[in-house]
Amino acid sequence: MTTLGSGYLTLADKFKRTENGKTAAEIIEMMTDTNEVLHDANALQCNDGTSHITTIRTGLPSAVFRTLYGYVPTSKSTTEQVKDTTGMLETYSIIDVDLVEKSENPKAFRLSESSAFIEAMNQKLQETIFYGSIKENAAAFDGLSVRYSKKSADEKKIGSNIIDAGGSGSDNTSVWFVTWGDLHTSLLYPQGSNAGIQHKDDGILTETSSTGGKRKVYQDHYKMDVGLSVRDWRSTCRIANIDVSDLATANAADIEALLNKAYYKIRRFAKTGKTCIYCNTTVLMYFEAQLRSKTNVNFTIKEYLNEDVLHYKNIPIRECEQISCSEAAVA
Numbered sequence: 001m002t003t004l005g006s007g008y009l010t011l012a013d014k015f016k017r018t019e020n021g022k023t024a025a026e027i028i029e030m031m032t033d034t035n036e037v038l039h040d041a042n043a044l045q046c047n048d049g050t051s052h053i054t055t056i057r058t059g060l061p062s063a064v065f066r067t068l069y070g071y072v073p074t075s076k077s078t079t080e081q082v083k084d085t086t087g088m089l090e091t092y093s094i095i096d097v098d099l100v101e102k103s104e105n106p107k108a109f110r111l112s113e114s115s116a117f118i119e120a121m122n123q124k125l126q127e128t129i130f131y132g133s134i135k136e137n138a139a140a141f142d143g144l145s146v147r148y149s150k151k152s153a154d155e156k157k158i159g160s161n162i163i164d165a166g167g168s169g170s171d172n173t174s175v176w177f178v179t180w181g182d183l184h185t186s187l188l189y190p191q192g193s194n195a196g197i198q199h200k201d202d203g204i205l206t207e208t209s210s211t212g213g214k215r216k217v218y219q220d221h222y223k224m225d226v227g228l229s230v231r232d233w234r235s236t237c238r239i240a241n242i243d244v245s246d247l248a249t250a251n252a253a254d255i256e257a258l259l260n261k262a263y264y265k266i267r268r269f270a271k272t273g274k275t276c277i278y279c280n281t282t283v284l285m286y287f288e289a290q291l292r293s294k295t296n297v298n299f300t301i302k303e304y305l306n307e308d309v310l311h312y313k314n315i316p317i318r319e320c321e322q323i324s325c326s327e328a329a330v331a
Contacts, residue, residue, distance in 0.1 A: 086189065087140045094217045121222060144236070163262055176239070239261075277318060279318075
């Protein structure tokens with residue numbers, strides 16, 4: 001499996017190639033500052049409007065040995081179609097006109113004031129990638145946890161790529177091996193649209209309060225059409241049921257052993273993609289404490305996207321604070 005995967009365009013790469021202007025390009029960079037996933041994930045255009053249809057092979061044809069003058073029975077492969085949807089993530093920034101016009105650089109000031117709204121989009125997107133559920137919010141999309149939600153001993157089912165760390169209750173977290181690529185897991189954007197965040201300057205508008213009062217404001221509209229496709233579930237793996245309260249005790253999960261299991265789950269299927277490991281700060285902190293007590297050649301700190309990042313078997317470990325510490329146990 002590759003870790004740098006320069007052959008795939010990320011959402012930031014895609015957006016820089018559009019003609020939406022410098023300010024919008026700065027916005028996507030602001031989002032990637034705190035959203036590791038946007039740096040890593042490839043962006044795939046939907047093949048069915050705002051949806052993406054993927055055909056997955058679920059069974060192979062049979063092959064038999066034949067004797068002289070014997071017959072070979074006919075057979076065929078079996079396939080299944082999966083349809084993934086995109087959602088519209090939006091927010092508005094509204095700033096008093098006088099506040100903007102009294103600043104030395106109004107354009108830069110508006111962008112600075114909008115940073116909170118952009119960060120809200122960033123956090124919501126990252127949360128949805130891992131926990132989104134159409135059943136809970138029909139306007140969103142199904143995230144990874146919905147897909148990898150039930151363990152299975154059947155190697156032909158997606159639940160076989162869930163590794164149980166042994167935790168119970170509702171104070172658990174997960175570590176994810178995600179392989180990005182057109183044949184693996186991808187972020188989606190609608191057909192014919194621009195990838196990444198779209199910014200529209202609505203200019204000066206007049207707001208009216210509930211009592212009839214009026215004021216002039218600058219309004220900016222930020223929108224991102226995005227979804228998630230898991231074409232080959234075998235190249236992504238969830239280490240679930242890591243008990244957070246046990247991490248500081250002698251009963252802590254052996255994270256290295258769990259990473260090793262996940263690595264061998266996906267190794268054969270992830271060769272054509274870019275694999276990253278995602279965990280939250282709590283797991284990473286205790287994991288590094290575990291590593292200090294022993295010597296292990298599987299872990300190195302080296303450069304990834306201009307930063308020094310901990311790697312496991314040359315796979316970067318990415319810090320993602322939107323991965324919850326209060327997950328219910330996966331059964």
